[in-house]
Amino acid sequence: MSTFASSFWSADYAAGLGVLFDKLQQGVQENQQVLNIARLRADAEDLYGSKLADIVPATERMGSGFQRDDGASVRKAYEGVKTEMDAAAQSHRKIASNIRELVVNPFGRWCDQHSARVQTAQDDLQQRIKTHDRQADSVRKLRSQYYNKCRLVEDLEEEDKLAFQDPQSEVAQSSPKGKGKEVEVPTIKEPESEEEPEPIEIGEQYYKPEQVKKILTHMLETLKLGETKVPILGTYLNVSTGSDITEYIQAHLGATNVAAAEKIGQDLVEHGFLRLIGNVGNAFANSSRMNYQWKPKTFQLTGIPEKKKTPERSNTLGLDATDSPVGAVGEYLAGWNPLNNPYPNETPSERLRREARESDDRYKASIRKLDALRCNLEEAMVDRLKWMERCELDRLKAIKAVVLDFSGAIGNVIPSLQSTVDQMMLFQETIQPVGDLRYLLENYRTGNFVPRVQIYENYYNNIDGQTFGVDLEARARADRKRVPLIITTLLTYLDDHYPNLDGDEARRAIWLVDVPLAATHHLRAALNDGKPIARETLEKYEIPIVASALKLYLLELPDPIVSSHVYEIIKTIYSTTATDSQDSTRIAVIQNTLGTLRLANIATLDAISTHFTRLIELTSADETYISSLATNLAPCILRPRLETTLTMNERYAYRLLRDLFAHKDDIFGELKRASSVKLREQANTTPGATATQQRGRGFSTDDRSRREMEMERQAAIASATNRSRATSPAPGSARSIRRERSPHRMSGDAGTRFPVKVEGQTSPTHTDRRHTMSRNSLEVPGSFSVVSPTAAETPVAPPIETNGTGRGVELSDKPMDD
Template sequence: MLKYENSFWDNPGPGHLPRYERGPQRLYEKLTQGTNELDELLRFFRDRMSLEEHYAAELRQLSERQLNFEGFGKDEGATMKTAYRGMLSECLALSEAHSNVAMEIQSSLVAPLRRFTHEHRARIVASWKVVDQAIRQASGELVQVERNHRVYTQKAALAEQLRLQEGADSMQPAAERMEFEVKSRASMVTPSDHPLSASSQPASSDRSVEADADADVELQRQLLSGASSARSTKAMLPDVHGSLDVASIVLGNVALTRHEFHVMLQRMQVEVPQHDVRFGILGTFKGLISGESLAGWWCANYPTIVRSEDDAVLVGQSLLDQGYVRFMGRGSQFQSRANAYYQWKRPALEFQSDDENDDDDEPLSERRGHLSQAQSYERARREADEASSIYRDSVQRAEVVRTALEEQLTNYLDTMEAWELNRLMSIKSMLKDYAQISKQPVTAELAISERLDVYEESVKPEQDIQWGIENYGTGRYLPRPVLFRPYGLSVAEFQIFGVPLEEQLLVSHKDAPLFVAKTLSLIRKSSQSMAPEDRYRIWTSRVLLHKIHELRNVVNRSARVTLRQLRTFDVPVVARALVLYLLELPQPLCPEELHGPLRALYSSRSEKSSSDMLKSVAGLLAGMSYAHLKTMQELFKVICGSMADDEDEKRRIGFVHEIGRRLGPVVMRGREAGMGGGRIPELLVVDLIEHYADTLGAVEAERPCKPVPRPATKLPDDVSLHNLTIEAAAAAEAAEAHKPTSSVLPVPRHSRSSGDMAREQQSQRTAATAISGSASPEAAATEDSQTSKRDN
């Protein structure tokens, strides 16, 4: 059965950022229509009370009333509309009813419905204001992520450019070479770096850990850049803008940097029309601007942020509260009226930007860097590190806001469904009361009352809920996570959710991606001693979204996941987290190129035998990539194993169809998160479970590459990055020279072949040996073994 919580989500669309505006807005329009229906029904009862006093003539006129297009006239196919039409048609037969029915209608219907309508509308409007504000806040955080990512990329490119220039021009020692740092995630900090253990260690140990981390980052940067690309990278790096300038001034729902605010003030003082206005005995004031002109200027110049007059009023109120304009009248509220005048105050006229390198007439997005040749690399590296930290913090903050918003939206959708169901049930109850009141007249009205009973019984609130979802729903729940995309590194090294299966397979020592293997292993081990119905509840029980997000936030801090982490959560939470993991994949588990053939195959299912059908399905699944195929095989193998010893055929069949209904839209997730899709995804999942041996079990695939061993993440304690010699740097460059030189820029990790990855790991070990001067092959082998144990 469809639910509001999984039906009013916005299509993520292109890009990396999620969207949330359209679904809640569409639901709010539907709920507003419901209040209009209540108003329409309330007007009907009032009119009916009046018509009872005027007998047949007025009742006949009421029966001819047209349906309101904003109310019942919009619900074609809803049972409530059918009952309402029947109720109108019976008004003609009630023309001979007694006038005392009017008092019953007033006391039993009009007064309760009026009170319920007022409370219902107030609840809906108040809830929508809270949700709309949260959506706006989340949108602002996501926009800030894009801005910080752009600035971070520019700063990183500038640092790289200066490093190459200095290396080509001055040939300074390696200890003085410029470095660029990509900081590790918080969850990847070793126990010695953890804040809880810092108090028990001396200060020298802390400095040694920080030096080791810096040395490791420099080593990775040297290996990724390479001497072979130093000559041509300089010409291909993009131009870099000025220093990082984050939003420091907030006007309503608009966040601006000081330079943007400076440019905005200059434009407003020139472009907003000014007037000379006389104020009685005070005389004439020159250079005044009207609230209407100021609000119109904001709407015209910032249409994507200031989308309505209310948003412009909020911006104007912020200007007024922060002392940039003065209201020439009484009160402290900003008014967007033509006769409300404002005067620029001294802070607005004398406001200066902190950015001394930027032109005042040049917008932030077009500012160019003016770093002289004499500037050192240390400053560029420091700015790149600051930009990286700000970008990462904004990503983490945006993820917190996004997950909190999804939890809030889930609660909001559940609450709205309950309120909508309550509204329909209240209408149903009032229709029943109306039918009882109509039975009070003389015996001639008994036939009318019986027909009204039929109308009342024909109202199906649950059916109307389903109809409303099918006609007004905007899409299924399809989260789009915000990923940390490091400069020159693979996303799979920093997080799990939202990363393609192929990239996760490269860093997994299992046959399947590590998170899939670990979660299914925990489910399989935990369910061995359970009864069949308890095993079924692992996959079918409902779990709150915030509990799933708790598990997600624990394991999504790095590329590693262990059974120890997963055992702290209930098994149903782990199962639902696996489903969320599959939903957040950039590509569905069953690739989109197979959706068309599978739909065509199941559409002609009656024309083929069962064995031919299953062979065709197995043949299509054999065309999937190894990562997707292995993930699907492991998933359905565990599900089939949970039904192995269940002798209750009816219960087993019910579980299979329930799993098909739940996992079908996840496995065959389309590009558009619409409400359609039919039953083909459900039928596919049912066949994969009931005929696992003939479908997925009959497909064999060989892993295209072996897992990439993790490089040493730490240098010896007695070796510092600043102690590198020219010979050590030359050894690292010699190791890097074994790689192909067809590209002048580092190849992203997820796009390299297994051979390139292996050669890169060997180069990293060679460079680490040259740097330390004392590392032996036996020590490197021991460290690889320890890394493998930690992954397990």
């Protein structure tokens, strides 16, 4: 039977919840109506008893009559009538008291608590939906800003390409002004000088430029270069004291005394390698108070990088403009930023690119926040809906108990009202809480659980960093595989762990376990990064959670594996064929329809069908399990483009999945050959991609070829229907699943299907989590709580020891280049 958690979903979340809570509020009103009936009946019984009690005192106020006749039989009859009337008054008062004690007071308190539970759940979910909607609006605004910035950057790049072209380029030659004859501009060529550079005199010795370079390089590496702050003028970098320079000259340049060292230092100043700062003039002296700055010429000659934290300044007068205080003040004012702009010297193009990057970062962060809010909202909805389903079932049971207590309060006092009590007991027996709950679900459900993921839409169609919610073909192209890596990895992981489970029943059950959505979202967050999945990550979770994550991935695809575009065609196939049709005719039409899907969809569908047909075969699954499995997986494989009240009750996806299980080899054998031919044709005929296609700004929306192919398929279906009128095998037929006998089964060795586990080893999925609890009719269900699992709380699967049987999934290991 459907449940609240799987029946009241809608695209905006609020519409489905609105229908459910409208029915729950209706139940609150029904509780008040039942309570009012009991309360008014108690008031009426109390009033009736009071009126009966007032009759006898009123007659006794008469002075004559039966008081004077003591022995007559009439008086005895009169006294008996009074006694019975008093007893009737007491009985009706007792009925009123019983109704208040057994029905009105306890049921009234329970009604108030139930109403508070419904209102609390409604307020909580409405607040979560409002938060989610506000974040969704913020995402749309940030996405628009990001796209606008990218367009501006793109336009600027196009303008730069056209504005700054080489006159000799093809574009310039193709312009009207460039079509004439090329004009040769006369140039004057100076004769190249072959003279060697003049030597430099330092300290009465001449050095070649190479020798000077080595000397200066050694000096810069040996001497201490520091900073010196000069009042008013600022701080100078790359400064050495006169005493340090003199000491170096004496130690390495052969100066015998201080005077010879000062002479060499003065030559360095005159040749432009040093300059005096903080004093007037350019004299070199052996003093620790005189500071000399190494000029840029020195760093250019030696190749050592120069520190340029602050501009160089000089206190000398009469020098060129670069060394004057006026130039230093100009440089200081150029760095003045009174508006605190963090990017003062930024060009317009740099500013646009920076703003595009910043808007992209804000858009990504907003998407991540929206995805977290959506997951939390869905988890809260599932938990709240399960909670409210138990509350509603208890409400119906409580009303049934109230009717029983109400009839008992009357029947225990007045036996003469037995016929009325019997009639009320009949009414009580007709109340069916489970049937009423099923009626609510069947008539008011709004849609199945299909999460709507808001993904990050890169301007250049880059999908790195995200896995869930991404188009199947785009994800496969990014993984360079026919089948996305997440599907092949999860299926292979499950194949490897099937042998470690305790029996075929546990292997089959992992796909039907009701896994908490919070646990599935916890694993989803660990896998949703667009990167290959590490096996250590999956080892932290139980096997059913891994299977649930795969189903959630398929549900979050923007378009299901079997595209919603062919839903009406699949519907036509199963609704127009008669019951006695040949399977080959129907399978041929299905094969033709699936052949129009993209190659990634076909390969993924083949991998999933292969996995489940092997599971059914190796575990000897019966018809009941196959039907339950197909029902559970049907929404993951095929969904209508727009879900309505009619499509919710259709089972065409279920019937398609049954045919895929039964005729997998017939369907996909021909599809694989057709796909290979199609790939070779595309490789031979596809021209080179244009620049816009290489950048990939969007997908083509031209669906004319698709409509033509749909018309051809409709004609093929009609012709097949005229030749043979039949349908697929009935869902209840156990012969609809074809089983291929493996060599192990033919040899009679049943143990080779899956390795037998060692005694004492337990299975992570074998724990029975169902607890049967009995509670009274007015008892409140277990307290509501939402628990988000963590990696530390999630049980870790035991070590894996496989000894055969597990095969990889077909078509999953082939790169797209093959």
